[in-house]
Amino acid sequence: MSQVSAEPAGDSAVEPAVVFLSGDLMFASRVRAAAEAEGLEFQLAASLPDRRDIRYVIVDLATRSGVVEGLMEQCGQICPDAKVLAYGPHVQVARLDKAKQAGIPVVVTRGQFDRSLGSLFRSAD
Numbered sequence: 001m002s003q004v005s006a007e008p009a010g011d012s013a014v015e016p017a018v019v020f021l022s023g024d025l026m027f028a029s030r031v032r033a034a035a036e037a038e039g040l041e042f043q044l045a046a047s048l049p050d051r052r053d054i055r056y057v058i059v060d061l062a063t064r065s066g067v068v069e070g071l072m073e074q075c076g077q078i079c080p081d082a083k084v085l086a087y088g089p090h091v092q093v094a095r096l097d098k099a100k101q102a103g104i105p106v107v108v109t110r111g112q113f114d115r116s117l118g119s120l121f122r123s124a125d
Contacts, residue, residue: 015039015040015053016040016041016055017040017042017051017055017056018031018040018043018054018055018058019045019048019051019054019056019057019058019082020042020043020058020060021045021046021048021057021059021060021064021067022044022060022063022064023060023063023064024060024062025044028044030114030117031058032044034121035121037121038121040055040056040121041053046064047067048071048078050078052078055081055082055083056082056084056120057075057085058085058087058113059071059084059085059086059104060086061086061087061088061089061092061095061096061099062095065095068102069102071084071104072084072103083105083106084105084106085105085107085108085113086104086106086107086108087109088109088110089109090110090111
């Protein structure tokens with residue numbers, strides 16, 4: 001299975017990371033490009049990795065809705081300062097609602113996420 005990832009920078013500084021929880025390899029390339037354009041490392045994963053440099057956790061509810069249960073607790077332990085958001089198709093209301101109920105602070109439709117992608121990572125602290 002092909003995986004989209006970025007090689008770490010050659011210097012000793014660790015780049016903040018964007019973790020994209022998704023099974024959509026085509027859309028992952030767009031998220032990767034947006035993240036790397038802002039100097040962020042990109043990691044495509046099926047579940048939250050144990051790494052402290054995570055700045056963004058993005059959940060694709062169409063392919064990874066099962067990870068929302070307990071995700072906020074995991075983020076609190078592993079990457080408490082990370083911005084967490086989830087997106088899904090507007091017609092999958094139950095998945096969007098489940099993500100909100102799980103405490104994910106930003107839950108949007110795929111269209112809203114796609115439109116914000118160009119500026120999403122520009123607010124990196």
